[in-house]
Amino acid sequence: MKKDQITVHLPSQLAVTLGPGMVTPEENTVSLLRQQRDNPEWNASLIPYWESLPGFGGILTKENMPTDALHLLQDPVLAGTSSIIVHGAYTRNVFYGGKAALVESFVDEFPGVTLEHFQHLTSIVASYAFTFPNEDGVPTRMLLPLLDMLNHGNEGTANVQIIEADNGDIYAYTLRDVEAGEELTHTYTAAIRRNDQALFHYGFIQEYEPPALVEQDLPDGNLYDMSSYSEEDYDLGGRLVTRQELQRLQGILDSFPTTMAQDAAILQEEKPWWQFWGKEGPRNDLERMFIQYRIMRKQALQYVHTKLKDALIVSKEL
Numbered sequence: 001m002k003k004d005q006i007t008v009h010l011p012s013q014l015a016v017t018l019g020p021g022m023v024t025p026e027e028n029t030v031s032l033l034r035q036q037r038d039n040p041e042w043n044a045s046l047i048p049y050w051e052s053l054p055g056f057g058g059i060l061t062k063e064n065m066p067t068d069a070l071h072l073l074q075d076p077v078l079a080g081t082s083s084i085i086v087h088g089a090y091t092r093n094v095f096y097g098g099k100a101a102l103v104e105s106f107v108d109e110f111p112g113v114t115l116e117h118f119q120h121l122t123s124i125v126a127s128y129a130f131t132f133p134n135e136d137g138v139p140t141r142m143l144l145p146l147l148d149m150l151n152h153g154n155e156g157t158a159n160v161q162i163i164e165a166d167n168g169d170i171y172a173y174t175l176r177d178v179e180a181g182e183e184l185t186h187t188y189t190a191a192i193r194r195n196d197q198a199l200f201h202y203g204f205i206q207e208y209e210p211p212a213l214v215e216q217d218l219p220d221g222n223l224y225d226m227s228s229y230s231e232e233d234y235d236l237g238g239r240l241v242t243r244q245e246l247q248r249l250q251g252i253l254d255s256f257p258t259t260m261a262q263d264a265a266i267l268q269e270e271k272p273w274w275q276f277w278g279k280e281g282p283r284n285d286l287e288r289m290f291i292q293y294r295i296m297r298k299q300a301l302q303y304v305h306t307k308l309k310d311a312l313i314v315s316k317e318l
């Protein structure tokens, strides 16, 4: 396909509107469940779409990620008090009626919808939905069949862009020429190029060359916003080329309980089936990813630390 060609055209009536984009995915999920219950014909017409979505365990995000292995991340932010645990608790809290403004009792309003079902659906809403303005210009979250089959590609790599036309129809069009057989990807948000954000919001991580710092390791980084700093600020003459910054990075590196070599060895370990509650050694793909996450994080810190040290030596500050 050539650049600027339409790869998918989704008529507006096929969009599943979930409500305002600025509320929590839990609220959007309650709205989805109500629509499914109140419009059985519409719901039935979408069965092929519902069936195309991942089943239990097929998607793990901050809403439904198991917490017993979070320590493997060696990441007090992701596994700490402001993060995956808190988000999981919020989702459960909504289900158990702790947010009565959303739903007083799931059991009464949605008999048959289990906590597991609600967590799973919320995770899908959080990681599959798009936000576009509705006819009044209000940012609105919606599920877009077909278009949500596209994986994320970082800026510069992604080959399609998704836009909403004035009539509400949604299009994916090519950003460059695309070879036959090439996977189509679009950039969900620029922030996903940082692995803590990718893991938190979408349940995956990516390898980079050169390695990329996670968001929270940049001086003003956090899980919700892009930091105003980047690795280029560690280049010679860059605004992060200071001895204090070198110490800050060293402090983070020193805080890890294992080295990269130890992590690599742990990743290779086969966990005997009887050692289920052992301290280390991955038991499944999720645990493997958690250990890979901490390895990639350390690689990036080490890479940037070396680059910064070299810049300080060249500029005679060290």
Ligand SMILES: C[S@@+](CC[C@H](N)C(=O)[O-])C[C@H]1O[C@@H](n2cnc3c(N)ncnc32)[C@H](O)[C@@H]1O
Pocket: 053, 054, 059, 127, 128, 148, 149, 150, 151, 152, 153, 201, 202, 203, 204, 205
């Ligand atoms: C909107 S869905 C994309 C379609 C999904 N892969 C599927 O088969 O249904 C978003 C989810 O796909 C996965 N995903 C998207 N981009 C990815 C990528 N670049 N690498 C790995 N997984 C990705 C993540 O699980 C993410 O939460």
